[in-house]
């Protein structure tokens with residue numbers, strides 16, 4: 001063993017492993033930008049399709065480019081009947097993230113471009129890889145909505161090409177066209193989750209992509225990594241907590257008692273943000289509107305009170321609401337089942353995952369770190385029969 005012990009960065013905390021121009025988080029000032037554009041501007045003025053174009057192509061599209069991109073996306077929404085059959089055969093109790101992973105994996109072999117790109121750089125097969133990217137992004141909401149209706153014993157609702165990515169997802173889930181506010185909210189949620197620097201799932205996607213594996217494999221890796229509760233999933237717990245609290249009057253005592261027991265309040269704090277998460281601020285505005293519209297003011301007011309108490313008690317430590325505090329409420333008010341919260345995150349983040357893969361492929365380097373060996377250097381092999 002080498003005499004000098006190299007530094008070991010367990011969890012890669014604080015380690016820069018690549019350069020990116022996709023998104024930047026200013027944790028101190030509570031700012032998030034995608035390629036320089038503020039998340040506030042994008043949430044208010046753009047669409048998920050526009051943001052995806054920005055992340056993949058490096059610039060905002062003009063009207064013609066956007067129309068063309070939207071058209072390319074919307075005509076790829078259907079999934080092959082054989083993949084629908086696979087979804088039907090999955091247990092109805094399956095975790096929707098497992099369904100999404102299985103669905104995306106099953107789509108790969110049906111993709112006519114896949115056999116032609118294997119092991120080649122994006123530079124060489126850019127057109128094919130773009131077509132694949134569009135197919136993956138377009139078909140993921142279909143997989144989720146189909147499975148959701150199947151498990152509820154309902155007929156599947158085929159995608160429409162005249163609706164936005166967000167509106168079509170809700171349409172396929174519900175079997176009715178969403179109201180304007182519902183579609184806008186889903187669109188905003190997709191924009192807010194589209195990218196967030198080098199999080200665990202994005203990094204995992206890049207590990208797969210860096211071997212020059214394909215986009216289906218990279219996205220399956222991303223979904224698998226996002227499934228873990230340390231990454232996706234806090235919004236579900238934040239919502240459960242608000243339901244448990246039940247009313248604004250009970251919030252203060254509940255929060256105080258939990259903190260006294262040294263327990264965490266879900267939907268607060270962030271590894272990078274030490275200020276108010278800008279995505280939470282945007283969703284809060286919509287949560288208020290939706291609460292009024294759907295008569296769920298009690299839930300929203302309970303959240304407001306929890307936020308007030310938390311900021312009072314822990315704001316000085318840099319603990320503020322994060323995106324999960326408000327996203328769970330918003331999805332719930334929209335009538336989306338809690339186990340589909342993380343799949344929505346995946347449907348959105350696929351835009352960022354693919355954008356990062358495209359960017360990384362420009363100057364691809366195989367990601368292959370090392371682990372410091374701490375086992376014995378010499379061990380005498382004992383035949384099986386002689387072992388105790």
Ligand SMILES: CC(C)(COP(=O)(O)OP(=O)(O)OC[C@H]1O[C@@H](n2cnc3c(N)ncnc32)[C@H](O)[C@@H]1OP(=O)(O)O)[C@@H](O)C(=O)NCCC(=O)NCCS
Pocket residue numbers: 234263264265266267268269270271272314317319322323324
């Ligand atoms: C996200 C999270 C893991 C970030 O943690 P981190 O930056 O590594 O910070 P730490 O876990 O080291 O916590 C720092 C301090 O703040 C406290 N803290 C952090 N988040 C807290 C929360 N949600 N509720 C109560 N206290 C919290 C910790 O107890 C710790 O206190 P101490 O210094 O007295 O020991 C953490 O804030 C958390 O667990 N939040 C709840 C889960 C959540 O909402 N996750 C979604 C993130 S988008």
